Amino acid sequence: xxxxxxxxxxxxxxxxxxxxxxxxxxxxxxxxxxxxxxxxxxxxxxxxxxxxxxxxxxxxxxxxxxxxxxxxxxxxxxxxxxxxxxxxxxxxxxxxxxxxxxxxxxxxxxxxxxxxxxxxxxxxxxxxxxxxxxxxxxxxxxxxxxxxxxxxxxxxxxxxxxxxxxxxxxxxxxxxxxxxxxxxxxxxxxxxxxxxxxxxxxxxxxxxxxxxxxxxxxxxxxxxxxxxxxxxxxxxxxxxxxxxxxxxxxxxxxxxxxxxxx
Amino acid sequence: xxxxxxxxxxxxxxxxxxxxxxxxxxxxxxxxxxxxxxxxxxxxxxxxxxxxxxxxxxxxxxxxxxxxxxxxxxxxxxxxxxxxxxxxxxxxxxxxxxxxxxxxxxxxxxxxxxxxxxxxxxxxxxxxxxxxxxxxxxxxxxxxxxxxxxxxxxxxxxxxxxxxxxxxxxxxxxxxxxxxxxxxxxxxxxxxxxxxxxxxxxxxxxxxxxxxxxxxxxxxxxxxxxxxxxxxxxxxxxxxxxxxxxxxxxxxxxxxxxxxxxxxxxxxxxxxxxxxxxxxxxxxxxxxxxxxxxxxxxxxxxxxxxxxxxxxxxxxxxxxxxxxxxxxxxxxxxxxxxxxxxxxxxxxxxxxx
Numbered sequence: 001x002x003x004x005x006x007x008x009x010x011x012x013x014x015x016x017x018x019x020x021x022x023x024x025x026x027x028x029x030x031x032x033x034x035x036x037x038x039x040x041x042x043x044x045x046x047x048x049x050x051x052x053x054x055x056x057x058x059x060x061x062x063x064x065x066x067x068x069x070x071x072x073x074x075x076x077x078x079x080x081x082x083x084x085x086x087x088x089x090x091x092x093x094x095x096x097x098x099x100x101x102x103x104x105x106x107x108x109x110x111x112x113x114x115x116x117x118x119x120x121x122x123x124x125x126x127x128x129x130x131x132x133x134x135x136x137x138x139x140x141x142x143x144x145x146x147x148x149x150x151x152x153x154x155x156x157x158x159x160x161x162x163x164x165x166x167x168x169x170x171x172x173x174x175x176x177x178x179x180x181x182x183x184x185x186x187x188x189x190x191x192x193x194x195x196x197x198x199x200x201x202x203x204x205x206x207x208x209x210x211x212x213x214x215x216x217x218x219x220x221x222x223x224x225x226x227x228x229x230x231x232x233x234x235x236x237x238x239x240x241x242x243x244x245x246x247x248x249x250x251x252x253x254x255x256x257x258x259x260x261x262x
Numbered sequence: 263x264x265x266x267x268x269x270x271x272x273x274x275x276x277x278x279x280x281x282x283x284x285x286x287x288x289x290x291x292x293x294x295x296x297x298x299x300x301x302x303x304x305x306x307x308x309x310x311x312x313x314x315x316x317x318x319x320x321x322x323x324x325x326x327x328x329x330x331x332x333x334x335x336x337x338x339x340x341x342x343x344x345x346x347x348x349x350x351x352x353x354x355x356x357x358x359x360x361x362x363x364x365x366x367x368x369x370x371x372x373x374x375x376x377x378x379x380x381x382x383x384x385x386x387x388x389x390x391x392x393x394x395x396x397x398x399x400x401x402x403x404x405x406x407x408x409x410x411x412x413x414x415x416x417x418x419x420x421x422x423x424x425x426x427x428x429x430x431x432x433x434x435x436x437x438x439x440x441x442x443x444x445x446x447x448x449x450x451x452x453x454x455x456x457x458x459x460x461x462x463x464x465x466x467x468x469x470x471x472x473x474x475x476x477x478x479x480x481x482x483x484x485x486x487x488x489x490x491x492x493x494x495x496x497x498x499x500x501x502x503x504x505x506x507x508x509x510x511x512x513x514x515x516x517x518x519x520x521x522x523x524x525x526x527x528x529x530x531x532x533x534x535x536x537x538x539x540x541x542x543x544x545x546x547x548x549x550x551x552x553x554x555x556x557x558x559x560x561x562x563x564x565x566x567x568x569x570x571x572x573x574x575x576x577x578x579x580x581x582x583x584x585x586x587x588x589x590x591x592x593x594x595x596x597x598x599x600x601x602x603x604x605x606x607x608x609x610x611x612x613x614x615x
Binding site: 011013014015016017020021024037038095097098099102124125126127128129130131132133134135136137138142143145146148158162163164166167168169170171172173182183221223224225226227228229230231232234236237238239240241246247249250251252253254255256257258 | 359361362365385386387389390392393394396397398400401402403404405406418420421422423424425426427428429430431432433434435436470471472473474475476477478484513524530531532534537538539541546548555556557560563564568569571580581582583584585586587588589590593594595596597598599600601602605606
């Protein structure tokens, strides 16, 4: 079973907002980076599929060399191989259009063998969730979003997914694309020996022209561009419930909640 | 300044040329809205979306079409919010959402109507349909938008990123633009007139998925749509959320949880509010025993009003709340629930006498 996992590096979700914002807009920022949490679950699930059915797990990313930490974490978790398509696009921002990425990944995947693609439901920095569905469309694959469980038997995959107001269980033939979300698994930790292996093994790098001869033409035009990032200021004036006893405070709370209800 | 930036960023592509280019590809200035209905009734959000579509069609100078998939009466209602035309694909098979069936039917409608903009609601299905159709038509996509504006050289949207701590201002230059909006961010606009209802002859394809089973969750109100959310965190001390459930029931809301409560297996992952879980923006958010880690704040800071109940007066959640109660939630909440019931019954008595 050849499994490809799409991986993205994002600002740590606990990073201070200004720093994370600066990083997304392309300014150099001293920031803790991490693997996108949904992608981490995708890596974990790929490793579980490999453990159950054999095969190989390849990580695929579109990134700059300074964004390889996510790939190293994936290798340290147990992935066999990491491939980075080097970001040669001239944008200064780290914001990357999801449709453009799906075109790039589709071109790369057409040069690879795969039975299963797993990606995170969305990246927690741009919060877009475009790449997965768009890639499935480009490759004409069945895809499952919001996956919280999977079972492969023969050449079919059966997935449990969250849908608005409940759950759904569906089945489709392989190759297919799965989008991992919270609840699918608990990712294993990257171990120290794993991290050492990741450093030793390194990341395979591809150029855009390696995956598509007319790369410049294919990928030069971004369908959407980031014009500005505007911090959301939440101006709130805190009122504390008055009173000495819990009962008095509860009364104040109840009155506040009811006034709020109109 | 920001608006002029939006225009200046695209010098070298004068608007007429842009439209000429789009017209070569055959796109019109029309706007298409994708309606959503359940049990024969349109969702309230669809009316908001239609109203927004009307405003944008006025801006582009085009017509507004609403696509209705599945069997539903009352299509005429959409005219009351400004629809010029309703494209109806009446087929039982479309009542339940399956991405590969819906994308192909909508694809056929987009091919036929050639709109420059297609609007969806920012639900799971709306977001993924926007992405799939964006890829199909080589257009552009933006999800979860809270503002959208038409410029001569495309559309500009605002969408929350980094868990709602920032808004990204994006320019969508490739048409058609497939945009999923948080439709309740936009006002309802009543209109007069009758929309032309057109039955669209699309053959509904069969799904590629097999063995489809659906089950509904226990929550009466979906967490991401609730007007009131009562969430519990580490301070709950265990899986008993019955107090929060009682309060949510009383206020007509839903129950959420912080990551630590979910990690402790006190609540299912589908209840998690935060940057790695659901991002919610209800009218009222009540955080019980939640310290206010930035991961959690990113998932709820857009709420209109935030109430925090915590033992620790230094908990960061208080710095982001409108109303705070320092104390033990297990002592506070039972009294609060009792008081709400008492105050409500007194005011009801007052109203009837």
